[in-house]
Amino acid sequence: MQAMSSSLQTVLLQQQQEAAAKLLLGVFVISAAIFVPTAAVEVPNSNCNRTCGSLEIPYPFGTSEDCYLDSSFLITCNFSSSSNSGTSAPTPFLRLGNIKVLNISLDGELRVTSSVTRDCPQKSDYNANDSYNVLVLKEFPISYTKNVLTAVGCDTLALITSSESSDKKYMTGCVALCESMTGMVNESCSGIGCCQTSIPDGINDFTVTVGSVNNHSNVSKFSPCGFAFVVEKKEYNFSTLDLQNMQNKDAFPLVLDWAIGNQTCEDAKKNITGYACKAANSECYNSTNGPGYRCNCSSGYYGNPYLSGGCKDIDECKTPNHDCAVNACVNLVGSYSCSCPMGYQGDGWRNGSSCTPVIPKPSNSKNIIIALCISISLLVLLLGGSSVLLGLKRRKLIKLQEKYFQQNGGLMLQEHILNQGRSMETTKIFTNDELKKATNNYDESRVLGKGGYGTVYKGVLPDNKEVAIKKSKICDKSQIEQFINEVILLTQINHRNVVKLLGCCLETEVPLLVYEFITNGTLSDHIHDISRASSLSWEKRLKIATETARALAYLHYETSMPIIHRDVKSTNILLDDNHTAKVADFGASRLIALDQTEITTLVQGTRGYLDPEYFQTSKLSEKSDVYSFGVVLAELLTGEPAISSCRPESYKNLAMFFVSTVKEDRLLHILEDHIVNEGNIEALKEVANLAEGCLRLRGEDRPTMMEVAMELERLRIMEKHPWGKDNQTTEETEYVLCTPTVPFNIDIGVGSSVSGVSGPDSMINQILKPLDDGR
Ligand SMILES: *[C@@H]1O[C@H](CO)[C@@H](O)[C@H](O)[C@H]1NC(C)=O
Numbered sequence: 095m096q097a098m099s100s101s102l103q104t105v106l107l108q109q110q111q112e113a114a115a116k117l118l119l120g121v122f123v124i125s126a127a128i129f130v131p132t133a134a135v136e137v138p139n140s141n142c143n144r145t146c147g148s149l150e151i152p153y154p155f156g157t158s159e160d161c162y163l164d165s166s167f168l169i170t171c172n173f174s175s176s177s178n179s180g181t182s183a184p185t186p187f188l189r190l191g192n193i194k195v196l197n198i199s200l201d202g203e204l205r206v207t208s209s210v211t212r213d214c215p216q217k218s219d220y221n222a223n224d225s226y227n228v229l230v231l232k233e234f235p236i237s238y239t240k241n242v243l244t245a246v247g248c249d250t251l252a253l254i255t256s257s258e259s260s261d262k263k264y265m266t267g268c269v270a271l272c273e274s275m276t277g278m279v280n281e282s283c284s285g286i287g288c289c290q291t292s293i294p295d296g297i298n299d300f301t302v303t304v305g306s307v308n309n310h311s312n313v314s315k316f317s318p319c320g321f322a323f324v325v326e327k328k329e330y331n332f333s334t335l336d337l338q339n340m341q342n343k344d345a346f347p348l349v350l351d352w353a354i355g356n357q358t359c360e361d362a363k364k365n366i367t368g369y370a371c372k373a374a375n376s377e378c379y380n381s382t383n384g385p386g387y388r389c390n391c392s393s394g395y396y397g398n399p400y401l402s403g404g405c406k407d408i409d410e411c412k413t414p415n416h417d418c419a420v421n422a423c424v425n426l427v428g429s430y431s432c433s434c435p436m437g438y439q440g441d442g443w444r445n446g447s448s449c450t451p452v453i454p455k456p457s458n459s460k461n462i463i464i465a466l467c468i469s470i471s472l473l474v475l476l477l478g479g480s481s482v483l484l485g486l487k488r489r490k491l492i493k494l495q496e497k498y499f500q501q502n503g504g505l506m507l508q509e510h511i512l513n514q515g516r517s518m519e520t521t522k523i524f525t526n527d528e529l530k531k532a533t534n535n536y537d538e539s540r541v542l543g544k545g546g547y548g549t550v551y552k553g554v555l556p557d558n559k560e561v562a563i564k565k566s567k568i569c570d571k572s573q574i575e576q577f578i579n580e581v582i583l584l585t586q587i588n589h590r591n592v593v594k595l596l597g598c599c600l601e602t603e604v605p606l607l608v609y610e611f612i613t614n615g616t617l618s619d620h621i622h623d624i625s626r627a628s629s630l631s632w633e634k635r636l637k638i639a640t641e642t643a644r645a646l647a648y649l650h651y652e653t654s655m656p657i658i659h660r661d662v663k664s665t666n667i668l669l670d671d672n673h674t675a676k677v678a679d680f681g682a683s684r685l686i687a688l689d690q691t692e693i694t695t696l697v698q699g700t701r702g703y704l705d706p707e708y709f710q711t712s713k714l715s716e717k718s719d720v721y722s723f724g725v726v727l728a729e730l731l732t733g734e735p736a737i738s739s740c741r742p743e744s745y746k747n748l749a750m751f752f753v754s755t756v757k758e759d760r761l762l763h764i765l766e767d768h769i770v771n772e773g774n775i776e777a778l779k780e781v782a783n784l785a786e787g788c789l790r791l792r793g794e795d796r797p798t799m800m801e802v803a804m805e806l807e808r809l810r811i812m813e814k815h816p817w818g819k820d821n822q823t824t825e826e827t828e829y830v831l832c833t834p835t836v837p838f839n840i841d842i843g844v845g846s847s848v849s850g851v852s853g854p855d856s857m858i859n860q861i862l863k864p865l866d867d868g869r
């Protein structure tokens with residue numbers, strides 16, 4: 095022994111250095127084995143003993159023939175051996191041998207005991223037979239990633255070699271030499287008093303030999319023996335006490351890599367009956383240490399992949415392994431998802447949330463209201479409606495859907511009313527008979543107005559209350575829910591400058607909407623009818639502007655969900671007998687695309703009021719209303735219609751005309767004559783500047799509706815108390831213009847013939863297409 099040791103000394107020293115280097119480089123990857131406890135399972139035999147003492151024995155292992163996959167997975171549970179240790183606990187052994195099993199895990203690890211080899215030449219009971227140990231496992235290679243050969247002592251040589259019978263010949267080892275205990279560090283196997291070296295892969299057996307250079311003669315006082323053993327690396331921590339006390343330890347855990355058979359997954363799958371990954375949702379993977387394969391439950395599942403039905407869904411929501419917010423986790427088979435809270439939508443409520451409040455898409459809300467709630471607009475020009483085919487096709491579809499409309503929509507709304515209870519006063523579902531009576535069976539004489547989207551009738555309810563009943567032309571079943579929500583939303587709006595929706599009737603083929611009746615017509619009538627215009631003083635105009643701005647600001651900022659009107663124009667502003675402004679038709683119909691003419695109608699009706707930025711980008715914001723309101727302001731100031739072919743071609747749009755004129759400082763030329771007087775020039779200029787601010791091309795450059803309303807409010811107060819006029823110069827500068835001006839001649843009356851589609855019209859026609867296709 096000693097001769098061999100000496101001759102090998104140099105080689106072994108090298109080995110030791112290499113081992114130390116590897117150690118420092120962190121070559122040993124220690125991954126925590128996850129032990130999945132298995133329930134007593136059905137297959138292959140429900141009567142199998144699945145424990146032996148404290149050891150759990152999952153299939154494919156088993157203690158008897160019906161219980162294991164094949165004989166290499168036999169665990170012998172030895173009850174008699176327990177008498178040796180004086181305890182009653184039975185002891186598990188690997189197969190028929192004497193290798194004690196400590197632990198079995200389904201991810202391919204098996205822990206057995208590995209005995210300590212010792213060499214104590216200085217002891218009286220020295221037995222040379224102790225200085226080597228043989229371990230032979232027919233199957234199950236020794237894990238080369240988890241185990242290391244360890245030697246402890248100060249005159250110690252340790253060798254690990256293949257056994258005689260092995261195919262794979264190897265020999266490696268390490269040496270620990272020291273003269274004193276100086277330099278030894280607890281928990282560090284650094285070469286002083288302790289050395290370690292890795293072992294090769296794919297080995298099923300080994301012989302560990304331990305020897306010395308000088309029989310421990312020079313170090314016998316503190317290191318009388320040398321020890322060597324193969325151990326799971328994390329299970330051994332060197333202590334200086336071990337130099338003396340290792341005597342008391344017999345064995346350490348050793349990790350084996352077990353696997354099924356000697357085939358790869360690919361080959362094994364060819365023979366279905368023999369294929370061991372029986373569970374659905376299990377996956378096969380090849381052993382990385384020697385032949386054979388193992389199985390694993392797919393991600394999102396846990397359990398025993400070797401049993402049919404062994405892989406069960408993991409309820410991730412009950413584990414910390416999900417990133418959903420509290421109560422947002424929803425377990426799915428094999429995975430999970432995060433939900434959004436009620437009233438929110440998105441990818442799920444996670445840390446760094448991606449849920450956003452559900453807001454009825456403005457583009458949709460526009461369409462629904464236009465078709466369902468009818469504008470009283472009388473200024474509708476019907477330009478050529480194309481795509482008749484599409485319109486017919488859709489009409490056919492609608493015919494079918496109408497049948498279901500009343501049931502669905504009505505029930506939904508009724509349900510809401512019942513749930514809300516209190517809403518009864520605000521939302522009323524009228525019967526068809528009631529409304530028939532109110533309108534004298536929709537008598538022609540009761541027609542208040544007809545538009546592209548339907549007819550408005552005047553109705554008188556049994557309590558003599560006057561109402562406006564709007565009968566829309568078309569309805570689309572798929573949008574019933576949105577329609578109902580819209581109705582609910584609108585009925586909850588309560589603002590003295592907003593026309594109140596009293597209720598609806600769903601019993602008819604098409605829904606009927608019942609509005610508060612406004613007595614005095616539209617603002618447009620008042621501005622553009624010469625006889626009425628003269629009686630519309632500046633004071634009244636400013637009041638109407640202020641009230642309209644207030645109503646819009648309310649819709650933008652004070653309702654439960656921001657409402658963008660999208661169709662602000664003078665025909666949608668109604669006046670009562672006191673010239674109180676009432677904004678009508680806020681929100682526009684989702685159904686506008688159902689009928690091509692209606693699109694045309696919509697664009698015609700709002701031509702001149704449409705926000706050019708919205709036109710170009712299709713991105714709608716509150717600032718689009720601000721633009722349209724700017725046009726209304728310009729109308730109030732000039733008395734000019736929003737679109738007029740009486741103006742030069744490039745100024746058909748009042749907005750362009752107005753802005754240019756203001757920029758050229760020619761405002762006074764275009765103001766409505768009778769509203770100008772000595773006292774109000776400054777105020778008119780300020781309102782003009784405000785209108786110009788509203789008409790800026792970039793939405794972000796425009797003031798908000800709230801700012802507009804406040805500014806108008808302020809000007810009204812000034813009007814009433816002219817003495818306050820001197821302190822307002824700062825606000826005034828906000829809308830002062832500084833761009834150089836280009837003079838032009840207003841050529842009213844000359845170019846009065848309309849030259850077909852040009853300028854703004856062609857732009858509108860271009861926009862129509864995407865609007866339609868986008869449905
Ligand atoms: C088996 O090993 C796992 C992980 O290594 C451990 O959690 C478990 O306690 C061990 N069981 C026994 C009986 O040693």
Ligand SMILES: *[C@@H]1O[C@H](CO)[C@@H](O)[C@H](O)[C@H]1NC(C)=O
Nearest residue numbers: 219220221222223224225226
């Ligand atoms: C050592 O082993 C040999 C053969 O295995 C045996 O004959 C001998 O008696 C053993 N010696 C001791 C001291 O146990």
Ligand SMILES: *[C@@H]1O[C@H](CO)[C@@H](O)[C@H](O)[C@H]1NC(C)=O
Nearest residue numbers: 277278279280281333334335
């Ligand atoms: C190592 O630890 C043991 C007790 O845990 C202690 O008695 C001994 O002095 C320590 N040795 C060193 C070198 O720190």
Ligand SMILES: *[C@@H]1O[C@H](CO)[C@@H](O)[C@H](O)[C@H]1NC(C)=O
Nearest residue numbers: 272273308309310311312313
């Ligand atoms: C150890 O002891 C041997 C003889 O017992 C001696 O020849 C050798 O020099 C000693 N080595 C040291 C390092 O003291």
